[in-house]
Amino acid sequence: MTELLFLGTSAGVSTANRHHCSMAIKKNGRLYVIDCGCPVSMLLKQMGEDPKSIEAVFLTHWHPDHAGGLPMLIQDLQLTYKPDNLPIYGPASTIRKVGELQSMFIIPPDVYPFQLEAHEYDEEFVFERDGLRIEFFKTMHLNNENWRKIDDRHGNAVAPVAYGMVLHIDGKKIVVSGDVLSSADIVRVLPDADLVIHEFGHIHPEKLNAFVKEQGIANMVITHIHHEWDLRTDELTQIVSEGHSGDVKVAHDGMRLAI
Numbered sequence: 001m002t003e004l005l006f007l008g009t010s011a012g013v014s015t016a017n018r019h020h021c022s023m024a025i026k027k028n029g030r031l032y033v034i035d036c037g038c039p040v041s042m043l044l045k046q047m048g049e050d051p052k053s054i055e056a057v058f059l060t061h062w063h064p065d066h067a068g069g070l071p072m073l074i075q076d077l078q079l080t081y082k083p084d085n086l087p088i089y090g091p092a093s094t095i096r097k098v099g100e101l102q103s104m105f106i107i108p109p110d111v112y113p114f115q116l117e118a119h120e121y122d123e124e125f126v127f128e129r130d131g132l133r134i135e136f137f138k139t140m141h142l143n144n145e146n147w148r149k150i151d152d153r154h155g156n157a158v159a160p161v162a163y164g165m166v167l168h169i170d171g172k173k174i175v176v177s178g179d180v181l182s183s184a185d186i187v188r189v190l191p192d193a194d195l196v197i198h199e200f201g202h203i204h205p206e207k208l209n210a211f212v213k214e215q216g217i218a219n220m221v222i223t224h225i226h227h228e229w230d231l232r233t234d235e236l237t238q239i240v241s242e243g244h245s246g247d248v249k250v251a252h253d254g255m256r257l258a259i
Helices: 041-045 070-079 094-104 145-153 183-189 205-215 232-241
Strands: 003-010 022-027 030-034 056-057 086-090 116-120 126-127 132-139 162-169 172-176 195-200 219-225 247-250 255-258
Touching: 003 041, 003 132, 003 195, 022 094, 022 162, 041 070, 056 070, 070 086, 070 094, 086 094, 086 145, 086 162, 094 116, 094 145, 132 183, 162 183, 205 232, 232 247
Parallel strands: 030 056, 056 086, 086 116, 172 195, 195 219, 219 247
Antiparallel strands: 003 022, 003 255, 022 030, 126 132, 132 162, 162 172
């Protein structure tokens, strides 16, 4: 059985109930982690999973609520002697950023039982392993003047980019929105989707409801929950579900979803 594990389901502000953003695909006993904003190793252990089973980490972008837990995950895997290498896939500048993390957090490669393998993806890249296929698409989350100003000020050669992902698992198509400017960012990858996992840190519930109805989405899981809605999940579900027959769930930390 293949499962989706929702490790952290908060947006940029954590709450007493929600850690920052992370989920994992569990397939054939192996784990593929998408985003690493929370204490991934701890939350996996709470769900009865072994972090050493992580085959790869995929980052949608480098905001701290999506990548800030990566150094601690690396140290946890070092101290528990993960036997094989850890591939980390991310957008442009990921190779440089992983190197900077190793320097910043004093992660010398020669004392680790495994190697960090940093890879950069774009919309042409496809990851395939273990019957899992992952495709990548750009969103508009970082395509605004504020992020460009930050990039220019720090002299970065590559402008920051955010992505969503399309997962093909066991004959099912699952769209993971990543962070978006609006739901329009994911329209082009929606055809034939069996499940849409949509963020709720940058959108109003009424707009998400209109989007579900316009696109005829049959199954949606809402995650990356804005902190003001942390304890209002019943209200959120009701608003987004109104006026259509699709199934809407609000994710919570520790939730499992069978595929």
